[in-house]
Amino acid sequence: MSVITDLIEALGADAVLTGAAIGERYRSDASTTGRTLPLAVLRPASTQQVSLALQICDRYRQPVVPQGGRTGLAGGANADDGAIALSLERLTGIEEIDVAAGTMTVLAGTPLEVAQRAAEEMGLLLPIDLGARGSCQIGGNLSTNAGGIRVIRHGMTRDNVLGLEAVLADGTVLSSLNKMMKNNTGYDLRQLFIGAEGTLGIITRAVLRLRPLPAARLTALCAVETYGAVVALLKSAQRDLPGLSAFEAMWDSYFRFNTEALALSLFENPPPFAVIIEVDSSGSGEDRERFETFLGTALEDGTIQDALVAQSEKEARIFWSVREGHAMDQRLPGLVNLDISLPIGQLGDFADDCSAALLQHFPNAHVSFFGHVGDSNLHVAVWKDGIDAHDLHAIDTIAYGLVRQFKGSISAEHGIGTLKRDFLDHSRSEAEIAVMRRIKQALDPNGILNPGKVLPA
Amino acid sequence: MSVITDLIEALGADAVLTGAAIGERYRSDASTTGRTLPLAVLRPASTQQVSLALQICDRYRQPVVPQGGRTGLAGGANADDGAIALSLERLTGIEEIDVAAGTMTVLAGTPLEVAQRAAEEMGLLLPIDLGARGSCQIGGNLSTNAGGIRVIRHGMTRDNVLGLEAVLADGTVLSSLNKMMKNNTGYDLRQLFIGAEGTLGIITRAVLRLRPLPAARLTALCAVETYGAVVALLKSAQRDLPGLSAFEAMWDSYFRFNTEALALSLFENPPPFAVIIEVDSSGSGEDRERFETFLGTALEDGTIQDALVAQSEKEARIFWSVREGHAMDQRLPGLVNLDISLPIGQLGDFADDCSAALLQHFPNAHVSFFGHVGDSNLHVAVWKDGIDAHDLHAIDTIAYGLVRQFKGSISAEHGIGTLKRDFLDHSRSEAEIAVMRRIKQALDPNGILNPGKVLPA
Numbered sequence: 081m082s083v084i085t086d087l088i089e090a091l092g093a094d095a096v097l098t099g100a101a102i103g104e105r106y107r108s109d110a111s112t113t114g115r116t117l118p119l120a121v122l123r124p125a126s127t128q129q130v131s132l133a134l135q136i137c138d139r140y141r142q143p144v145v146p147q148g149g150r151t152g153l154a155g156g157a158n159a160d161d162g163a164i165a166l167s168l169e170r171l172t173g174i175e176e177i178d179v180a181a182g183t184m185t186v187l188a189g190t191p192l193e194v195a196q197r198a199a200e201e202m203g204l205l206l207p208i209d210l211g212a213r214g215s216c217q218i219g220g221n222l223s224t225n226a227g228g229i230r231v232i233r234h235g236m237t238r239d240n241v242l243g244l245e246a247v248l249a250d251g252t253v254l255s256s257l258n259k260m261m262k263n264n265t266g267y268d269l270r271q272l273f274i275g276a277e278g279t280l281g282i283i284t285r286a287v288l289r290l291r292p293l294p295a296a297r298l299t300a301l302c303a304v305e306t307y308g309a310v311v312a313l314l315k316s317a318q319r320d321l322p323g324l325s326a327f328e329a330m331w332d333s334y335f336r337f338n339t340e341a342l343a344l345s346l347f348e349n350p351p352p353f354a355v356i357i358e359v360d361s362s363g364s365g366e367d368r369e370r371f372e373t374f375l376g377t378a379l380e381d382g383t384i385q386d387a388l389v390a391q392s393e394k395e396a397r398i399f400w401s402v403r404e405g406h407a408m409d410q411r412l413p414g415l416v417n418l419d420i421s422l423p424i425g426q427l428g429d430f431a432d433d434c435s436a437a438l439l440q441h442f443p444n445a446h447v448s449f450f451g452h453v454g455d456s457n458l459h460v461a462v463w464k465d466g467i468d469a470h471d472l473h474a475i476d477t478i479a480y481g482l483v484r485q486f487k488g489s490i491s492a493e494h495g496i497g498t499l500k501r502d503f504l505d506h507s508r509s510e511a512e513i514a515v516m517r518r519i520k521q522a523l524d525p526n527g528i529l530n531p532g533k534v535l536p537a
Numbered sequence: 538m539s540v541i542t543d544l545i546e547a548l549g550a551d552a553v554l555t556g557a558a559i560g561e562r563y564r565s566d567a568s569t570t571g572r573t574l575p576l577a578v579l580r581p582a583s584t585q586q587v588s589l590a591l592q593i594c595d596r597y598r599q600p601v602v603p604q605g606g607r608t609g610l611a612g613g614a615n616a617d618d619g620a621i622a623l624s625l626e627r628l629t630g631i632e633e634i635d636v637a638a639g640t641m642t643v644l645a646g647t648p649l650e651v652a653q654r655a656a657e658e659m660g661l662l663l664p665i666d667l668g669a670r671g672s673c674q675i676g677g678n679l680s681t682n683a684g685g686i687r688v689i690r691h692g693m694t695r696d697n698v699l700g701l702e703a704v705l706a707d708g709t710v711l712s713s714l715n716k717m718m719k720n721n722t723g724y725d726l727r728q729l730f731i732g733a734e735g736t737l738g739i740i741t742r743a744v745l746r747l748r749p750l751p752a753a754r755l756t757a758l759c760a761v762e763t764y765g766a767v768v769a770l771l772k773s774a775q776r777d778l779p780g781l782s783a784f785e786a787m788w789d790s791y792f793r794f795n796t797e798a799l800a801l802s803l804f805e806n807p808p809p810f811a812v813i814i815e816v817d818s819s820g821s822g823e824d825r826e827r828f829e830t831f832l833g834t835a836l837e838d839g840t841i842q843d844a845l846v847a848q849s850e851k852e853a854r855i856f857w858s859v860r861e862g863h864a865m866d867q868r869l870p871g872l873v874n875l876d877i878s879l880p881i882g883q884l885g886d887f888a889d890d891c892s893a894a895l896l897q898h899f900p901n902a903h904v905s906f907f908g909h910v911g912d913s914n915l916h917v918a919v920w921k922d923g924i925d926a927h928d929l930h931a932i933d934t935i936a937y938g939l940v941r942q943f944k945g946s947i948s949a950e951h952g953i954g955t956l957k958r959d960f961l962d963h964s965r966s967e968a969e970i971a972v973m974r975r976i977k978q979a980l981d982p983n984g985i986l987n988p989g990k991v992l993p994a
Contacts, residue, residue, distance in 0.1 A: 180768050180882025181913070182775075227719050236719060239696055252968050260878040260913040262684050262693060262949035264732055265957075265964040266991050267973045271728035275721055292776035311637050318639075319749035320819060322779040362777060366823060421717040425637025456638070456717040492719035500722075507722040511709050515980070516724045522979035523972070534723050 083140040083164075084120055090132045095170075097121040106165050107158070109150045110212070111499060114158035118145065118165035125170040127245060127253055127284040133166060134282070134528075135251035143531045146278035148220025149191065151212035153419075154497025156224065156277045156533050163531070168219045171284060174198045181259045183242060184288045188219025195288070204290040207234035211404065219283045225275030227493030232454035233325040233360070234291060236493075237274065243287030244270040248280075249524040257287050272519070277495050278530040280523045294360035297325065298371045299396035302378070303351035303386040304329075307428025310353050313383050314424070314454055317357055320374050323367075326358035327454035328403050331431055334448035334461065341407035344398065347386055355384075355453075356399050403450065405461070412446060414467045418460040418479050422488035427451070427458050430486050437478050438462060442471070457492040480506045496534045504536055540597040540621075541577055547589045552627075554578040563622050564615075566607040567669070568956060571615035575602065575622035582627040584702060584710055584741040590623060591739070591985075592708035600988045603735035605677025606648065608669035610876075611954025613681065613734045613990050620988070625676045628741060631655045638716045640699060641745045645676025652745070661747040664691035668861065676740045682732030684950030689911035690782040690817070691748060693950075694731065700744030701727040705737075706981040714744050729976070734952050735987040737980045751817035754782065755828045756853035759835070760808035760843040761786075764885025767810050770840050771881070771911055774814055777831050780824075783815035784911035785860050788888055791905035791918065798864035801855065804843055812841075812910075813856050860907065862918070869903060871924045873932055875917040877940050878949035884908070884915050887943050894935050895919060899928070914949040937963045953991045961993055 088096045097106075098120045106121050108114025122144075124130045137144045145159035147167045159165040168189035175185040179202060186195050192206075193213040199206040208221055210228035220226075222244070226237045234240060243258035256269060273281050304310050310329050317324050330338075335354040339346055347354075357375075361367040375387045390396035401407075409415055422430050431449045438447045442464050451458040462475050480490045484506040491500055491507075504513065516535055520527070545553045554563075555577045563578050565571025579601075581587045594601045602616035604624045616622040625646035632642040636659060643652050649663075650670040656663040665678055667685035677683075679701070683694045691697060700715035713726060730738050761767050767786050774781050787795075792811040796803055804811070814832075818824040832844045847853035858864075866872055879887050888906045895904045899921050908915040919932050937947045941963040948957055948964075961970060973992055977984070 178880060178882065179772075181880040182772075183880070225721050225725075227721075231718065235692070235696065238725070239692065248972070252972075254968050254972060255966060256969060258946070259880040259944075260946055260949070261688060262878045262909070262912050262914045263946040263964070264682050264684075264948045264950055264952045265946050266953055266961055266970070267737075267976060268682075268695070268728060268732055269969060269972055271725055272976075275725055280724075292772070315636075315639075315749070322817065360779065366827065370823065421719045423635060423638040423640070423716040425635065452719070455719050457719045487716075489715070489717055489720040489722050491721045492717070493721055495721045496723055504723055507720070509712060511711050512713060512726060513723070515705070515709075515711060515726055518979045519724055519729075519976070522975045 083136060083142045086136045087120070087122065087133060090136060091122065091124060091129050095123045095125065095129065097123065105150065106147065106167070109152040109155060109157040111153050111155050113155045113499065115160050118159035119162050120164045122164060122166045123170045124166065127247065130166070130247045130282055130284055131251040131253050134247055134249055137164065137528055138250050138526055141526050142528060144528055145530050146223065146282045148189070148217035148223065149212065149215040151216040152220065152224055152495065152497060154495045155499045156495055156497035156530070158498065166282065168217060177202050177204070178259060179204070182290045183259045184290055185257060185285065186218050186288060187285055188217065188283050190218050192216050192218060192221055199290050200293060203293050205293045206288060207291055208237050208240055218286060222274050222283050222286055223276065223278050224495045227452070227455065227457065229326055229452065231452060232327055238271070240289045241270055241274055241286055242289050244273060244283060245285035246273045246281035246283045249526065249529050254281065257285065259287055272523070277497060277534050279520060279534050280529065294323070295363035296361045297358055297396065298361050298368060299356065299358045299390040299399055300375055301346060301388045301399045302355045302357060302384040303347050304353040304355055304384050305351065307353065309383050310355060310453060311425060313355060313378060316378065316383065321359045321371070323360035325360045326356060328356040329451060329453040330354045330403060331449035334405065334450045335402065337448060338402045338405050338407050341411055342401060344402065346388060351385060356403055405450065408461060412463040414463065416462040416467070416472065416475055418462070419492050419494040420458055420460065420479070420483050420488055420490060421456045421492035422458065422483070422486050424453065424456045426486055427453060430482060430488070431458065434460060434479055434482050437482060438475065441474060441478060476503060483507065498533060501534065501536050540593060540599045543593045544577070544579060544590060547593060548579065548581060548586050552580045552582065552586065554580065562607065563604065563624070566609040566612060566614040568610050568612050570612045570956065572617045575616035576619050577621045579621060579623045580627045581623065584704065587623070587704045587739055587741055588708040588710050591704055591706055594621065594985055595707050595983055598983050599985060601985055602987050603680065603739045605646070605674035605680065606669065606672040608673040609677065609681060609952065609954060611952045612956045613952055613954035613987070615955065623739065625674060634659050635716060636661070639747045640716045641747055642714060642742065643675050643745060644742055645674065645740050647675050649673050649675060649678055656747050657750060660750050662750045663745060664748055665694050665697055675743060679731050679740050679743055680733065680735050681952045684909070684912065684914065686783055686909065688909060689784055695728070697746045698727055698731055698743055699746050701730060701740060702742035703730045703738035703740045706983065706986050711738065714742065716744055729980070734954060734991050736977060736991050737986065751780070752820035753818045754815055754853065755818050755825060756813065756815045756847040756856055757832055758803060758845045758856045759812045759814060759841040760804050761810040761812055761841050762808065764810065766840050767812060767910060768882060770812060770835060773835065773840065778816045778828070780817035782817045783813060785813040786908060786910040787811045787860060788906035791862065791907045792859065794905060795859045795862050795864050798868055799858060801859065803845060808842060813860055862907065865918060869920040871920065873919040873924070873929065875919070875936050876949050876951040877915055877917065877936070877945055877947060878913045879915065879940070879943050879945035881910065881913045883943055884910060887939060887945070888915065891917060891936055891939050894939060895932065898931060898935060933960060940964065955990060958991065958993050
């Protein structure tokens with residue numbers, strides 16, 4: 081008997097893909113760094129099947145790599161080196177929306193956008209949101225503690241998970257499908273699996289927190305002179321705009337590149353910083369008045385130099401298209417996008433230092449910055465002609481070296497996977513990494529779950 | 538050499554109280570269930586001293602019970618059976634307030650109210666708040682994942698902790714003094730110590746998230762006919778009042794008892810449910826108008842039958858004095874206050890069933906309900922004449938038995954300690970409790986940290 085025959089016997093042949101039946105899509109996450117196809121792809125259709133599969137793999141000491149929508153950017157879902165991939169793609173569906181409790185119970189393989197729409201149909205908002213919403217899955221969102229664009233209002237994915245079901249390496253099903261906001265009954269085991277990138281257990285089901293669906297959103301694009309003024313604007317927006325749901329800054333080179341690429345002329349002169357402010361609104365005229373008063377005050381006191389208020393959803397989408405920067409991705413093939421975080425007050429200095437250090441090493445590179453400043457999250461976009469693996473390593477080394485100096489985080493929202501693994505000690509101490517290993521050992525003593533991810537060898 | 542002499546040698550005599558030097562206050566938390574004084578009381582003045590103390594205790598397999606302000610209600614801080622108490626009372630002070638980042642770095646022994654005031658002096662809000670603010674300490678707030686009255690707006694204590702320093706049983710100092718909102722670099726070790734009641738490590742320092750300080754608050758007391766209408770009111774308040782910062786319901790017998798005890802006549806007839814709604818406000822007339830419009834609509838559509846809007850802070854305090862119910866505590870000595878949570882839609886049915894079951898067993902008891910309905914949190918106040926340990930056990934058995942049927946939590950915010958330990962399996966599965974033990978074993982293999990708390994023997 082081999083692990084594969086045991087798996088086929090336990091799960092049925094339709095749940096175990098091998099050989100030519102394994103599609104190319106199972107090779108890699110969106111980092112496109114997966115080297116080989118998995119040994120097999122398991123497609124369990126129930127928590128019980130996930131449990132059976134892991135019991136068998138644990139017995140054979142067979143490495144298992146959980147796969148959601150494979151939209152991650154850190155290599156976390158790649159099943160190299162003879163690993164079996166366990167795809168959640170058949171474990172899909174919304175099981176319940178409890179309007180009074182404000183919760184959704186959902187299976188892990190459900191695409192994020194499907195879950196978002198189901199909430200909207202009940203007049204509720206699932207606040208987890210990110211660009212990959214069409215293909216990423218709830219289980220992957222939780223396993224990577226996804227961030228995205230609504231964190232400033234509703235928190236990270238972690239903050240929106242009330243209950244969780246996960247299967248341990250030995251097949252134990254841990255079911256904590258809690259619907260309550262408050263529950264202090266012993267250790268909060270949910271937290272172990274959220275953001276662990278599938279190394280401690282496989283998430284199969286979750287209870288997510290829903291919020292009221294905003295009737296409308298108000299969006300403005302502001303021109304700001306200094307990073308200090310960006311922070312001042314953030315602080316006053318947090319104080320005076322209780323529905324603040326996005327605060328995104330673009331440094332000048334990022335803003336200029338993307339507006340030019342889209343042939344947009346938004347300000348007379350491209351400002352040093354362009355900031356998108358968005359607030360949830362009831363759709364009333366009073367909300368718009370409050371928003372415009374806020375911007376008027378910021379203009380008067382010199383915090384901002386100019387402001388464009390979107391007069392329609394279409395205009396708001398134009399502002400967001402600059403921020404999303406797809407034009408940059410298209411025009412600069414191989415663009416590197418680093419995802420880091422730093423205390424909010426230090427993002428400006430970091431960007432200056434990081435830009436100088438990268439341009440010193442790569443004088444002809446294009447370096448630009450943008451990010452969820454309200455969440456302390458900065459993205460660094462770096463491009464040079466004919467970039468190779470050696471250059472990539474140099475960029476990481478320069479940028480993460482500075483992150484270490486600034487006591488920041490080498491991963492704000494993308495996770496560690498394999499691609500940031502060797503830099504983990506830039507943000508976490510030796511003692512912390514040792515405790516992570518103790519936890520790993522306690523929950524997965526045979527080390528079968530997503531081996532080689534997150535923790536350095 | 539004994540453990541005490543080793544501790545005196547390492548920490549100095551002033552940091553080790555023994556014999557007659559141990560004051561009565563070290564006997565028990567606010568549950569007053571501590572049976573004996575600790576063998577010794579350690580009063581380390583630095584993280585390094587906490588580390589030294591734990592190294593020595595671990596070597597001697599000496600049980601250590603961390604003590605903060607001892608305001609807990611579950612027996613978690615009692616140092617019975619020859620345990621040594623480790624008090625954080627000398628590890629006190631605000632180390633930094635970073636206005637741009639919106640963070641406070643604070644030592645664990647700092648009283649909550651001291652930390653709140655320090656934030657206010659910088660124009661910021663530390664949103665953790667509870668009745669014991671004057672004597673409870675930050676470390677204890679974190680170790681019990683304190684709830685309180687602002688959870689609906691700013692989340693539990695867990696949601697307001699960005700960074701943490703904790704000492705493991707073997708003396709390892711884990712320092713993760715992160716100031717960022719987003720940080721996905723490996724396992725989120727903070728979460729292990731928050732709410733673990735000192736059984737996995739001793740918290741010594743924390744980075745807490747601060748929010749803008751509201752300029753004012755608007756408060757109303759509403760009369761509501763049915764529990765269904767209470768939920769409808771909550772949902773519309775969450776949708777239409779973005780600054781909603783409290784939503785507290787009192788069932789009729791609780792409201793009647795406390796208004797009578799305070800000689801207040803707030804409504805012509807005591808309603809089936811009285812609800813306090815509070816929103817953070819900029820102090821502008823528009824905010825008040827929006828609030829009154831909201832209440833007017835709720836009156837018109839029949840969600841509420843009456844509403845009193847506080848015209849001053851003094852009037853708001855009167856509404857809150859009814860909710861806090863100190864009059865009930867005074868008039869009904871030995872009052873039992875259970876702290877549970879259930880999905881929001883089920884609190885009404887639970888209260889009906891729980892009341893009936895308790896009154897069947899204790900026909901002359903006074904049973905009443907109140908709670909943070911917006912957080913799914915219900916308190917059950919039970920009193921009978923000459924209550925004894927046998928009665929207490931019967932009350933627990935009846936109420937927690939119903940909680941189990943409703944798939945609720947036997948502890949919303951108070952924690953487990955010793956007093957709820959034997960009921961833990963009413964809210965957590967055997968598999969969950971087994972994983973908690975694995976975690977405990979991984980971090981504290983000799984079992985010296987707060988033994989006998991949280992996990993059943």
